Amino acid sequence: MNSYILRFFSYHQPRRIRVIESLLTNRLTVSNLFWGQRYGLLPWLGAARQLQRTEYDAVIKALADEQLITIDDEQQARLTVKGVQWQEAEQPYQPHFLDWYWLTNTNQFGQRLLLGMQVVSEYAYHNAKYAPVTVGYGHMLAVKRWFRQANHRQLAAAVYRDLDQLTTGLASVDQRLAVFLVDGLVGHDLPAWTNNQLAERLRLSQADMLALNHDLLLGVAAYCQHVPGPLQDLLGPLLNAGPLSKSTAVTLELYRQGAALEQIAARRRLKLSTVREHLLEVAILCPEQLDWNQLLPPAKRAALAKQYPDPDVTSWHFNSDEQDAGKAFFDYRLFQILRGREHHD
Known part of the structure; x- marks a missing residue:
């Protein structure tokens, strides 16, 4: 985790420690979005949603103790020369699909993908007695509903074709993405490889595995958005229509129809400050949609x-x-x- 967090700091630009934490854990405020954009880190939004503050603070302290970063009185950190040398020696994995950062919550997306593929694999072997992977209750219900609505005679073959097309596309970008996806799935009499096993096979650090996992799931999400099939049926409900929150999208539509900010606030029973924040969010994420x-x-x-x-x-x-x-x-x-x-x- 130390190496993973270190990649978000710069030698030339002091960066707010709390902003980086908030970006990784997807705390959406206009201030966080603004500074994330200025740091060039906006595409990492939500990349580590399960990161706990105690864990993050411990990492920051360790990086400072190791003299890899310096922290000023305003709680901004920047890389030291030693930190730059550490980064260069590590040569961190460079993601390919971060432009789709807004498309899905990769933590939730990964859970549903894992269970869905396990269900199809066991069904293909006519096995109804197995321990499903542990996922949230909502994902269990969603996978059940998807399975019941599917054409069972063709499901296994259709999912295989989908996965074959997906992994071929991933491999054309980076072979490691395809390997990570296939070996990370749970199948009939086939447990998923552990992260340690995958890291050794792919010759990646644990920090790189965190980045690669997030990148892979964004790539799968982008595939599901564009390619009809069983994967899209399973995972499509987890995809967002665009970078803007639903409430912000409503405010934007009213504004583009000519309503004044005060009118929007009154009609939607929101504070005027909230309406302004919505438009600032648009200005950061979708500036081309504003006059x-x-x-x-x-x-x-x-x-x-x-x-x-x-x-x-x-x-x-x-x-x-x-x-x-x-x-x-x-x-x-x-x-x-x-x-x-x-x-x-």
Whole structure:
């Protein structure tokens, strides 16, 4: 875990310790999304949802004690020279499917995939007496429902074709992904390989196995989104329609229909601050869906540009004497997001 967490820090950029924790565990706030975008870590959102704070804090302390990172008074950490050398020596696994970070909760997705494939394997051997893998109760019900609705005569063959096509695609990207998927499944008289066994076979560290597992499940999810078949039937309900939360998507649709923010808040019985947060989420995750000239008119941008001339938006500090502090901060954060994108481009 130490090596896994170390990969999220930089030598050139101090990064907030709590932001990285929140990104990995999928704590969605506008602040976390903003800083995650600035750190280039947004695609890792939800990559370690089961990470506990006590475990994370212990890792941070160990990294600091080993002089791999330094921590300042604002609880920001950056790599030391020793930390950079450690990273370079480790040569961590580089994921291929992080652009699909928003598509599914890989922890939940993996549970349903594992049980579903076990059920089909045992059914193919006409075995009804076996111990199912341990998953959440909701996944057990979902797999039962999927199995009962399936065409039993063709199910095993159809799942085999699906897996064959999927693993062929994965192998064309990285052979290790296909091996990890196949050897990690539970089948009839065939236990899954342990992570230690897989790590030895694939010549990867345990830190890389964490990254590869998340990457693999995103790849499987992307396949399920695009390819009809039994895997899509089983796992499709766990796929998200887009990066935005459902509530944010509703706010965005009302805004695009021409409703003022105050009207949206009243209609949806939300605080105005919540509606603003929804639009800031859109600005970070789906900026192309906003009319920026309407949301942040050129005159307002010009005024903010004079107030915040530094191209490094991470150095800005909100400062306003406007009466409506909420609106002022909304405009400030929008401008910060916009300038950050322009500077990055």
